[in-house]
Amino acid sequence: MVTLTTDVLVIGGGATGAGVAWDASLRGLDVVLVERHDLAQGTSGRFHGMIHSGGRYAVKDPLAARECIAENRILRRIAADCMEDTGGLFVTTPHDDPAFAERFAQGCAQTGVPCEEITPAQALREEPRLHPGISRAFRVPDANIDVWKTVWALAHGAQQHGARILTYHAVTAILRDGDQVLGARVHDQRGGEDLEIRARVTVNATGAWAGRIAELAGIEGVRVFPGRGIMIAMNHRLVNTVVNRCQMPTDGDIIVPIRTVSVIGTTDHHTDDPDDQTVEQREVDQMLDDGEKLVPGFRQARALRVWTGVRPLFEDAKAADTDTRDVTRAHALLDHEQRDAVNGFVTITGGKLTTFRLMAEQTVDAVCRQLGETRACTTASEPLPGSERREHYRLGERLARKEADLNGEQLICECEMVSRQRLEQVIARTGSTDLDDIRRQLRLGMGPCQGGFCIYRATGVLHARDGLGADQADASLMAFLQERWKGVWPVLHGDQLRQARLDEWIFHGVLDVEHLPR
Amino acid sequence: MSRGFRYDAVVIGAGSAGLVAATRLAQAGASVAVLAKGVGCTHLAAGTVDVLGYAPELVSRPLEAVAALTHENPQHPYARIGQQRIGEALRWLQATLDAGPLAPYTYVGDADHNGLHPTALGALRPSALVPSTMAAGERTQLERVCIVGTPALRDFHPSLCAANLSRAGVQARAVSVELELERADMSTLGIARRLEEPRWRAEFCARLTPLLRSEERVGLPAMLGLREPHTVHADLEHRLGRRVFEIPSLPPSVAGMRLYESLRAALRAAGGRLMLGAEVVSHTREDGRLSAVQTGAAGHAASYSADAFVLASGGFASGAIELDSHWATHERVLGLALDGVPAPGEPRFLPDYQAAQPLASVGVAVDAQLRALGASNVYVAGASLPGAVPWREASGEGIAVASGFAVAQTITGGRERHG
Ligand SMILES: Cc1cc2nc3c(=O)[nH]c(=O)nc-3n(C[C@H](O)[C@H](O)[C@H](O)COP(=O)(O)OP(=O)(O)OC[C@H]3O[C@@H](n4cnc5c(N)ncnc54)[C@H](O)[C@@H]3O)c2cc1C
Ligand SMILES: Cc1cc2nc3c(=O)[nH]c(=O)nc-3n(C[C@H](O)[C@H](O)[C@H](O)COP(=O)(O)OP(=O)(O)OC[C@H]3O[C@@H](n4cnc5c(N)ncnc54)[C@H](O)[C@@H]3O)c2cc1C
Numbered sequence: 001m002v003t004l005t006t007d008v009l010v011i012g013g014g015a016t017g018a019g020v021a022w023d024a025s026l027r028g029l030d031v032v033l034v035e036r037h038d039l040a041q042g043t044s045g046r047f048h049g050m051i052h053s054g055g056r057y058a059v060k061d062p063l064a065a066r067e068c069i070a071e072n073r074i075l076r077r078i079a080a081d082c083m084e085d086t087g088g089l090f091v092t093t094p095h096d097d098p099a100f101a102e103r104f105a106q107g108c109a110q111t112g113v114p115c116e117e118i119t120p121a122q123a124l125r126e127e128p129r130l131h132p133g134i135s136r137a138f139r140v141p142d143a144n145i146d147v148w149k150t151v152w153a154l155a156h157g158a159q160q161h162g163a164r165i166l167t168y169h170a171v172t173a174i175l176r177d178g179d180q181v182l183g184a185r186v187h188d189q190r191g192g193e194d195l196e197i198r199a200r201v202t203v204n205a206t207g208a209w210a211g212r213i214a215e216l217a218g219i220e221g222v223r224v225f226p227g228r229g230i231m232i233a234m235n236h237r238l239v240n241t242v243v244n245r246c247q248m249p250t251d252g253d254i255i256v257p258i259r260t261v262s263v264i265g266t267t268d269h270h271t272d273d274p275d276d277q278t279v280e281q282r283e284v285d286q287m288l289d290d291g292e293k294l295v296p297g298f299r300q301a302r303a304l305r306v307w308t309g310v311r312p313l314f315e316d317a318k319a320a321d322t323d324t325r326d327v328t329r330a331h332a333l334l335d336h337e338q339r340d341a342v343n344g345f346v347t348i349t350g351g352k353l354t355t356f357r358l359m360a361e362q363t364v365d366a367v368c369r370q371l372g373e374t375r376a377c378t379t380a381s382e383p384l385p386g387s388e389r390r391e392h393y394r395l396g397e398r399l400a401r402k403e404a405d406l407n408g409e410q411l412i413c414e415c416e417m418v419s420r421q422r423l424e425q426v427i428a429r430t431g432s433t434d435l436d437d438i439r440r441q442l443r444l445g446m447g448p449c450q451g452g453f454c455i456y457r458a459t460g461v462l463h464a465r466d467g468l469g470a471d472q473a474d475a476s477l478m479a480f481l482q483e484r485w486k487g488v489w490p491v492l493h494g495d496q497l498r499q500a501r502l503d504e505w506i507f508h509g510v511l512d513v514e515h516l517p518r
Numbered sequence: 519m520s521r522g523f524r525y526d527a528v529v530i531g532a533g534s535a536g537l538v539a540a541t542r543l544a545q546a547g548a549s550v551a552v553l554a555k556g557v558g559c560t561h562l563a564a565g566t567v568d569v570l571g572y573a574p575e576l577v578s579r580p581l582e583a584v585a586a587l588t589h590e591n592p593q594h595p596y597a598r599i600g601q602q603r604i605g606e607a608l609r610w611l612q613a614t615l616d617a618g619p620l621a622p623y624t625y626v627g628d629a630d631h632n633g634l635h636p637t638a639l640g641a642l643r644p645s646a647l648v649p650s651t652m653a654a655g656e657r658t659q660l661e662r663v664c665i666v667g668t669p670a671l672r673d674f675h676p677s678l679c680a681a682n683l684s685r686a687g688v689q690a691r692a693v694s695v696e697l698e699l700e701r702a703d704m705s706t707l708g709i710a711r712r713l714e715e716p717r718w719r720a721e722f723c724a725r726l727t728p729l730l731r732s733e734e735r736v737g738l739p740a741m742l743g744l745r746e747p748h749t750v751h752a753d754l755e756h757r758l759g760r761r762v763f764e765i766p767s768l769p770p771s772v773a774g775m776r777l778y779e780s781l782r783a784a785l786r787a788a789g790g791r792l793m794l795g796a797e798v799v800s801h802t803r804e805d806g807r808l809s810a811v812q813t814g815a816a817g818h819a820a821s822y823s824a825d826a827f828v829l830a831s832g833g834f835a836s837g838a839i840e841l842d843s844h845w846a847t848h849e850r851v852l853g854l855a856l857d858g859v860p861a862p863g864e865p866r867f868l869p870d871y872q873a874a875q876p877l878a879s880v881g882v883a884v885d886a887q888l889r890a891l892g893a894s895n896v897y898v899a900g901a902s903l904p905g906a907v908p909w910r911e912a913s914g915e916g917i918a919v920a921s922g923f924a925v926a927q928t929i930t931g932g933r934e935r936h937g
Binding site for chain 1: 559562563564572576637638639640641642643669670672673674675677678681682684685686701702703766767768769833834835836837840841842843844845866867868869870871872908909910912914
């Protein structure tokens with residue numbers, strides 16, 4: 001069996017794990033990160049897409065609000081290119097308790113979340129589709145973030161500092177000798193082999209799966225209750241600002257504009273399985289109804305796709321013994337040396353995407369403590385690769401690039417403006433033959449046509465790559481169609497069903513994918 | 519003020535079903551108007567006339583298989599059309615093309631036999647009738663083939679097509695020809711227009727010739743001209759010294775547009791009227807009959823009354839049938855009852871993409887004469903009909919042509935002036 005040795009083994013390739021890898025490698029530690037799927041395919045790739053201003057938590061959870069605004073400011077500096085500065089609004093609709101607005105304004109003032117009240121008329125000028133009956137409106141610095149771009153930037157940055165990133169590698173066992181964790185046994189899901197990774201400290205950054213990894217390490221009482229929530233992407237920007245209902249946080253009260261779509265969310269249902277991706281009909285109905293409350297006519301927009309994420313809600317069954325110094329109400333850092341007298345093991349779970357950097361910082365501080373070393377954290381000022389210019393991306397960017405070279409470049413995906421050149425670069429760089437991996441990097445096939453046109457084209461480009469057999473290209477195409485269908489069918493209706501029918505005609509009628517040679 | 523018009527028959531929809539029905543009605547001496555929001559699926563489809571390709575296993579003799587299919591599924595449109603009329607309709611279509619503006623470009627084959635023709639992915643797809651420009655690609659004639667593309671065409675990937683054909687046992691390889699084009703992105707339609715210029719075509723052949731090997735047939739995406747497909751095809755075969763065939767690729771469909779143009783010409787020749795941009799927005803019903811339909815917005819409104827109406831407005835793909843956000847289905851043109859809708863609480867779709875989807879075969883409820891239930895002078899044709907899953911059966915144009923033909927025959931009682 002192949003054995004790797006390193007200072008720090010990070011388990012989990014979500015924002016938190018990638019953040020830990022970036023942080024630790026900047027501090028000069030040698031890092032290996034393992035992720036059972038592709039990067040950001042857990043909760044980080046299945047979330048609502050927003051960088052909170054903290055407004056959402058200003059009344060309910062002031063500590064979380066403070067963390068959010070502090071991190072929001074930092075992320076605007078270090079991950080500028082991954083973010084769009086949409087700004088946010090909190091609006092009191094006729095469905096909301098009008099008294100909450102005062103508490104909201106106070107909460108923001110107390111937690112330092114910048115909040116400016118504007119007139120409803122002004123809010124409606126800025127967002128004409130909003131419910132015309134809104135009575136109060138507050139402007140806050142919410143933003144959106146392209147999480148795939150972010151996690152990949154973190155991973156590339158870590159790699160530039162020597163980290164090794166192993167995707168499609170699942171931890172199957174934690175190596176332990178007495179009270180010392182020595183690393184993990186890992187299964188290469190694609191290559192089929194097992195390898196052993198020995199590390200001075202192992203970081204469990206597996207979010208909703210953290211209880212399972214802790215259990216593998218023989219540690220008790222790390223209970224993570226996965227809370228499942230759905231989000232629905234509608235086919236255009238119904239709003240250009242993140243719009244929140246001004247009320248106690250509840251289901252379906254935020255619409256986030258991301259790239260070319262708007263996303264409504266979310267729900268919250270307990271599940272026992274972090275891999276549970278159920279979408280219930282009543283949840284879909286609930287989201288569409290909630291959308292109507294913010295943006296009348298919401299149901300007439302095209303519902304492109306629905307997905308499920310699982311929140312890692314942590315409860316410490318050993319709370320009494322815990323040193324709570326590092327544990328905020330927003331996330332949980334478990335230093336198992338202190339908690340369980342097990343050395344070389346740290347768990348980080350819970351929290352928000354907005355606070356991933358802070359979580360990573362505290363985690364690597366704990367790692368250094370266990371190693372008995374002092375190494376300063378620099379992630380609050382070091383820009384991620386690609387964000388050095390500190391400019392936010394703008395919606396029109398891809399279009400402007402295309403317009404600059406209207407006839408010179410071939411577009412493979414019109415909806416998301418993906419050129420053949422960029423597709424070829426990503427195929428070459430990642431070496432991936434999985435169209436779904438490529439989709440997450442480029443947003444290929446994520447627009448209104450849901451791959452109807454671009455997927456045949458992308459399969460052709462993929463196949464043209466040296467060494468790829470038609471059987472592999474076909475398999476990738478079929479897997480993509482299935483993967484896409486998964487997110488499409490539970491919300492399929494209206495014009496999007498019309499589109500799906502055209503896609504079926506293209507794939508079955510014109511191309512006859514069902515009867516490719518076997 | 520709305521203007522009023524009167525016809526013997528009004529056809530709603532200008533897809534192949536509507537155009538066939540209207541042409542047949544006009545040929546039988548009826549005054550006919552076609553009202554259509556826009557063009558139909560012809561501009562997107564493969565351009566072949568598939569009668570029945572899978573049932574669900576591969577069908578080699580479609581009419582025979584239709585008998586078994588309709589026995590098992592009496593709700594299938596073919597059960598109401600009948601085997602014999604499918605054959606008649608296809609022969610009529612061939613005769614119409616033979617006499618049309620694109621002749622000698624026509625459709626070859628018959629309803630009794632399927633040929634297997636390559637798709638742009640390199641699968642082999644069963645069709646009863648194919649354009650004459652596609653004929654040389656039939657599987658039994660294919661030993662060695664060179665699949666030809668150009669980098670400017672993102673909608674056709676020759677190497678993938680050839681690789682899958684090889685897996686299916688054809689000796690296939692691919693070449694890509696660099697063409698001098700004004701842009702990096704060309705559609706098959708753009709190249710079809712260029713290929714109609716003799717000098718450009720000669721240049722294309724000059725570049726392709728050195729890449730070819732002896733004994734190889736040449737397969738190209740369906741783009742061999744829009745107005746003169748026969749000339750372009752014959753000239754390519756002559757210059758390249760070998761058989762050349764077209765392969766359907768992503769929309770827009772040049773082959774489908776030729777079918778549309780041919781049917782439109784036949785309709786005009788028979789005295790029928792075609793009005794595009796004429797969306798039916800309301801209608802008038804009297805005593806279980808449709809008396810008139812209205813098109814257009816206020817100011818441009820017009821009302822069309824007729825003895826008989828043909829609803830050929832398509833299914834979900836054209837927007838004529840809709841599933842709304844409260845999960846209710848509607849026929850949006852005339853508000854007719856639908857058939858095949860899953861009961862409330864039953865699944866509309868299944869998680870497996872390849873599964874038979876419950877909502878797939880929804881259509882307007884009809885009687886044995888293809889008359890809409892509840893509107894005794896409305897006849898239904900094409901993708902509006904329930905009971906089929908044409909994209910899986912490979913039966914789309916077959917149903918459209920045969921049902922359009924059949925309803926015209928029912929309306930005119932078999933009368934015919936010529937043809
Ligand atoms: C519905 C919903 C909406 C949300 N919206 C927002 C929002 O708008 N803004 C915000 O700030 N936060 C939001 N959050 C919270 C945020 O998404 C999460 O807190 C965050 O993504 C967690 O990141 P993570 O890296 O800790 O976990 P994950 O992204 O889940 O990463 C854990 C990784 O561990 C991997 N893993 C598991 N087991 C193994 C194993 N055995 N071996 C190797 N790898 C393994 C998993 O595959 C996964 O990739 C939302 C959460 C939900 C559920
Ligand atoms: C991408 C694609 C690929 C296909 N591939 C194949 C294939 O390989 N083989 C095959 O056999 N078949 C194929 N087909 C199917 C075939 O084209 C259709 O089944 C057939 O054309 C249906 O024709 P139709 O005339 O019934 O309806 P359509 O072609 O859908 O025409 C509907 C007409 O009704 C009009 N209309 C709709 N609403 C109104 C209104 N309110 N007022 C006025 N007019 C209205 C529309 O504008 C249009 O003119 C394909 C279809 C598509 C979309």
